[in-house]
Amino acid sequence: MSETTPDTLIQNKKEVPSEFNKIAKRYDLATSLSQGYQKDLQTSVDRMNLTGNEDLADLCCGTGKSTIACLNNLPNGKVIGIDNSEGMLETAREKLIPKFGNKVTFVQQDVMNLDLADNSLDAIFMSYGIRNMPDFERCVRNLNRVLKPGGKICFHEYAISKSFASKLYWKFLGYFLIIPFAGLTTGSTKIFRYLIKSVETFLSPNEFVDLMKKAGFENIKRSPLGSWRKPVLHTFIAQKPTQ
Ligand SMILES: C[S@@+](CC[C@H](N)C(=O)[O-])C[C@H]1O[C@@H](n2cnc3c(N)ncnc32)[C@H](O)[C@@H]1O
Structure with a gap:
């Protein structure tokens, strides 16, 4: 019954x-060996069709790879990376502040308990983040709260369908590619074993679309991403209703 583990979903995601x-310090190296990583992030941001002057939050921004993709499309906008x-934020600040100055700020916060005002953001981007949340629906509802009416949200996330083939494909990617390569580059397999499990215990693409609807979003669109990740990596884009 209580069989989840790696290592019981890193102690219920708190760790x-x-x-x-x-x-x-080794995250950027590990992800740069993952072919198409940055290009796929940029594709998801491009799919948001931003006007270029939005105030956007990049949630679970990590070392800022996703933040760079957002800033590329915001010549007159601003990004807050959360x-x-x-440690991840320190790397992000070192890389991005000298290049982008006051167009970007980085803040340490738990995305499950965001300290942001209601209706305060034009857009939200969240890559490889939502499945790390202990309660997906509560998190998505809270993101709806902080977006302005008409604001856009984009989740860039692994989600596997219920089919046996998808599950098998993910196991192959996880246990034969991601854990060995990322483990070798970073010197730790614990977080990657957890990451594989967190995808296995996340929702299917259709279930996540339903959850977004339930959380109050409209105009929901799901599109696959390219290359070897195509069957499992998706862009989910939606809008908060204007009224
Ligand atoms: C796989 S990284 C993604 C980084 C970046 N978005 C990218 O695309 O490269 C996931 C990030 O989520 C962060 N994270 C996990 N749980 C979190 C939480 N509850 N609140 C804020 N950040 C969290 C981790 O610290 C980590 O930096």
Whole structure:
């Protein structure tokens, strides 16, 4: 009955940011070996069709790879990057502040308990973040609260369908590619074993679309991403109703 493990979903997801602290300095190397990582992030941001002057929050921004993709499309906008791992944020600040100056700020916060005002953001981007939340629906409802009416949200996330083939494909990617390569580059397999499990215990793409609807979003669109991740990596885009 209580068989979830790695290592019981990193103790119910509470230890996830502190485990990211341990690999913060090697995260960029590990993801740069993952072919198409940055290009796929940019594709998801491009799909949001931003006007270029939005105030956007990049949630679970990590070392800022997703923040760069957002800033590329915001010549007159601003980004607040939020993450709960001080180590990941430190790397993000070192890389991005010299280049983008006051167009970007980084703040340490738990995304489950965001300290942001109602109706305060034009847009939200969240890559490889939502499945780390202990309560997906509560999190998505809270994101709806902080968006302005008409504001856009984009989740860039792994989600596997209920089919046996998808589950098998994910197991192959996880146990034969991601854990060995990322483990070798970062020196830790604990967080990657957890990440594989967190995808297995996340919702299917259709279930996540339903959850977004339930949380109050409209105009929901799901699109696959390219290359070897195509069957399992998706962009989910939606809008908060204007009234
Ligand atoms: C896989 S990384 C993604 C980083 C970045 N978005 C990217 O695309 O490269 C996931 C990030 O989520 C952060 N995270 C996990 N749980 C969190 C929480 N409850 N609140 C804030 N950040 C969290 C971790 O610290 C980590 O930096």
